[in-house]
Amino acid sequence: MFRTTALSLALLVGLYCTLVGQDNKQAExxxxxLRAQYQQTALxxxxxxxxxxxxxSEKAGCVKCHRIEGDEQRAGPDLRVVGDKYALDQLIRSVLEPSASIHPDYASLVVTTVAGKVYTGVLRKRTKQEIxxxxAESKLVRIPLDDVDEEKRSPTSLMPAKLAETMSPEQFADxxxxxxxxxxxxxxxxTLPGLVNEIPMIKKPIRLERLHTKDxxxxxxxxxxxxxxxKTDLMVVEQKTRKIWRLQNKTDRELFVDLSAEASTGQFEGVMCLAFxxxxxxxxxxxVNYHVRNQGSFFSPIIAERQATADLRRDAGGASRRLLQIPQDTDLHWGGMLAFGPDGYLYIGSGDAGPQEDPEGH
Incomplete structure (x- = not known):
């Protein structure tokens, strides 16, 4: 009796899973x-x-998260020059599949409080007191840090996945x-200071040469x-691997240092530059100028001092001496230039994308 009941239950569960799988496949x-229909109409x-x-329109709700004029803060990207940034097919996909490619500055952060409340939104600012x-309505939500139990980034965009379905294919095309x-x-x-209408040709042609062999x-x-x-060797910095190589006479390379234990890595972060x-x-x-990222936060550039071995062949090992950490309110600061000037000072370029998508308007 027990075996018969268990077998029947297993068959029912299997049938249910099959039906659910078929329904999901049909829905997909x-x-x-439907996306293909909207895409073809827009093209x-x-x-x-x-x-x-x-x-x-209120129905589309675009203005809740995006702006095309003014300076009021919005949860979504500023669209005033979006036609310059993206091709037609990219614009279509960004509306039809908003979670397919999310700009790092507009990734959703999910914050769970000690009391069990869950807040989802785009990180605008983090202070020592609050997040x-x-x-999704571009309303500011303040969460005291003492109330935060967990925070994590979401792979899902704040933009509704079925936004296009709130309008006809023709309205979508419009x-x-x-x-x-x-x-x-x-x-x-x-008419702009420092710019000319025509750039004159240089007198001596530029010749480009390979810095290393093809292999x-x-x-x-x-x-x-x-x-x-x-007179022949160069140092090459790899952003994502966080490695610095010594390129010897164009034909060979030797690892100088691996900073993966200290620096974070990602699409736009890693090791950016070095200066002797x-x-x-x-x-x-x-x-070196590299990035670190704490849980749920934007990455921050670190300026660190290191030392080579006595023969100058490679890094001497050990932890870096951190000289400076630059807090960021956005993931758009992708620069990382370092250089000593003729005055002996170390000059640092932290990078800046301009006020268009910078929460602080820098």
Missing amino acids: EAAKA AGGNSERGKQVFA QLLD LIAFLTTLKQPVTDPG IKFDHPVCVIALPGS HPNYLKNRKYY
């Missing part, structure tokens, strides 16, 4: 076909004037047509600098 196929073209009305989020018109105003370069490959190299004391002390041949000191 239907959604794919055929729409009316930008009608699209502007769709953008401003500030912008929710909306996309409007977005393509949002571009930077064309300005005569001759040597680097992974996301972001900085190449001459090695002090050598002006007296490197004697004191063996050099400096």
Whole structure:
């Protein structure tokens, strides 16, 4: 009796899972076909004037998260020049599949409090006292740090996955047509200080030469600098692997240091640059600019001092001496330049994407 009941239950569970799987597959196929219909309609073209009305409509809700003028903070990206940034097919996909590619500055942060409340939004600012989020309505939510139990990044965009289905395919095409018109105003370069209408040809042609043989490959190299004391060797910084290589006479490379134990890595973060002390041949000191990221936070550039071995062949090992950490309110600060000036000072470029998507307007 027990075996019969257990067998029947197993058959029922198996049948249920099969039916659910079939339903999910059918739903996915239907959604794919619907996206294809909207895509083809948008590719055929729409009316930008009608699209502007769709953008401003309460039903579409675009203005809740995006702005095309003014400076009021929004949870989503500023769209005033989106037509310059993205091609037609990219704009279409960004609306049809908003979670397919999320800009790191607009990834959703899910914060769970000690009391069990869950808040989801785009991180606007983090202080020593609180976390500030912008929710799907672009409303500011303040959460005291003492109340936070857990925080994690979500792979899902705040933008509704089925936003396009709130409008007809023709309205969707009109909306996309409007977005393509949002571009930077064309300005005569001759009217801007320091710019010229025509750039003269140089008298002596530039010749590009390979720095290394074809068999040597680097992974996301972001900085190449001459090695002090050598006429042939170069130092190559790899952003994502967080390794610095010594390139010897174009034909061979040797690992100088691996900073993966200290630096974080990602699409836009890692080790960015290095600079040798002006007296490197004697004191063996050099400096690196790399990123670190704490749980749920934006990455922060670190300026650190390290030292080479006595023969200057490689890094001496041990932890870096951190000289400076630069707090960030956005993941858009991707720069990382380091260089000693003729005055002997170390100059640091932390990077900045401008006020368009910087919460602090820097």
